[in-house]
Amino acid sequence: MSGEHPEPAPPAPDPSPPVPEPAPPAPEPPVADAAVAEPPVAPPAVAAEQIVVRKSPEPPPEQQEISEDEGRITASEAIAPSRGITPPAPGAAAELPSTRRAKVISFANQKGGVAKTTSTLNLAVAFSESGHKVLCIDLDPQGNLTMSQGIDPDRVEKSMFDVLVHHIPLREAIQEREIDIAVASIDLAGAEIAMSTQIGRERSLEKAIKEVEDDYDFICIDTPPSLGLLTINALTASDKVIVPVQCEYLSMRGLLQLQNTLEMIKENLNPRVRIEGILPTMLDSRTVHAKEAVGILEENFGDLVFETRIKKAIKFAEAPVRGASVLKYDPKSNAAGYYRDLAQEVLENG
Numbered sequence: 001m002s003g004e005h006p007e008p009a010p011p012a013p014d015p016s017p018p019v020p021e022p023a024p025p026a027p028e029p030p031v032a033d034a035a036v037a038e039p040p041v042a043p044p045a046v047a048a049e050q051i052v053v054r055k056s057p058e059p060p061p062e063q064q065e066i067s068e069d070e071g072r073i074t075a076s077e078a079i080a081p082s083r084g085i086t087p088p089a090p091g092a093a094a095e096l097p098s099t100r101r102a103k104v105i106s107f108a109n110q111k112g113g114v115a116k117t118t119s120t121l122n123l124a125v126a127f128s129e130s131g132h133k134v135l136c137i138d139l140d141p142q143g144n145l146t147m148s149q150g151i152d153p154d155r156v157e158k159s160m161f162d163v164l165v166h167h168i169p170l171r172e173a174i175q176e177r178e179i180d181i182a183v184a185s186i187d188l189a190g191a192e193i194a195m196s197t198q199i200g201r202e203r204s205l206e207k208a209i210k211e212v213e214d215d216y217d218f219i220c221i222d223t224p225p226s227l228g229l230l231t232i233n234a235l236t237a238s239d240k241v242i243v244p245v246q247c248e249y250l251s252m253r254g255l256l257q258l259q260n261t262l263e264m265i266k267e268n269l270n271p272r273v274r275i276e277g278i279l280p281t282m283l284d285s286r287t288v289h290a291k292e293a294v295g296i297l298e299e300n301f302g303d304l305v306f307e308t309r310i311k312k313a314i315k316f317a318e319a320p321v322r323g324a325s326v327l328k329y330d331p332k333s334n335a336a337g338y339y340r341d342l343a344q345e346v347l348e349n350g
Contacts, residue, residue: 100213102135105220105276106238111254112225114246115281117144118316119339120222124179125325126343132217135174138184139205139234140224146184149177150323159185163208164233165194170208178325192229201229202269206237227261235262236269240276247283247293276346281310308342
């Protein structure tokens, strides 16, 4: 009819097919072994490389042994000369030859129990037997050299402490026994502290020796088992150093520190001092270890090792109880013969 609005036509149906709703997931079948059902997730690339490195083939047994010892030093390397120190040949001329009559020899090794005192006394007595005038100086606060000549360090009136600290004449500390001996007392233990403020403290012993250096052919100094001020005084005053070394690894190891100290002494205080020789002591020739120790010494120091060997003997322990050297206590013993041989070797080397 005219004047009436026609009703709107209904919307045309959507031509695209309806989207069905997703069906619920079907249940997974039961799995007997989870490891099969879930394969391992591959690790990151870096981790994979690390795994490959860690699973490298095992080295042969002989290579495993080498790797276990990697970084360890051998016994020979442990005592080899260090800091480029070349052991001087025996008999080599000193840089500044001394014009004094006495040859001053220190017996030094900071390792204790290596027969320093035994060697100092018995070599000195062996020198005396061959007609030389000898003085021993006990620079060890333990006073073992003093006691080995039957003198009580606790009862001496004047000792090396008074010589070094109070500057009394050396003669006042000397007592006559088998040889002359400048005695020690327990006070010597405090000498390094008392000397610490003194000017020229490293040369205190050298100055004291000057007054008697023309009275003796040999002055033998027993040093403490350390590389402190007392030992430095001894090395500064000496022409030569004899190093007693027990034929065991740890004792030989002490050679390194002594070498380095001696080199500093030569550079700064006493250019003429040198090692006279290395003395194997307390040798038990029945043991393989002792033979190996001597071999290591000879390999590293050559002719600097004395041909004389001081073998173990009960006489060395018995003699000090009698206040005597082994040469006096049992002059015909093998123990006495060792030091007579050593004296002859030192005298032949000049």
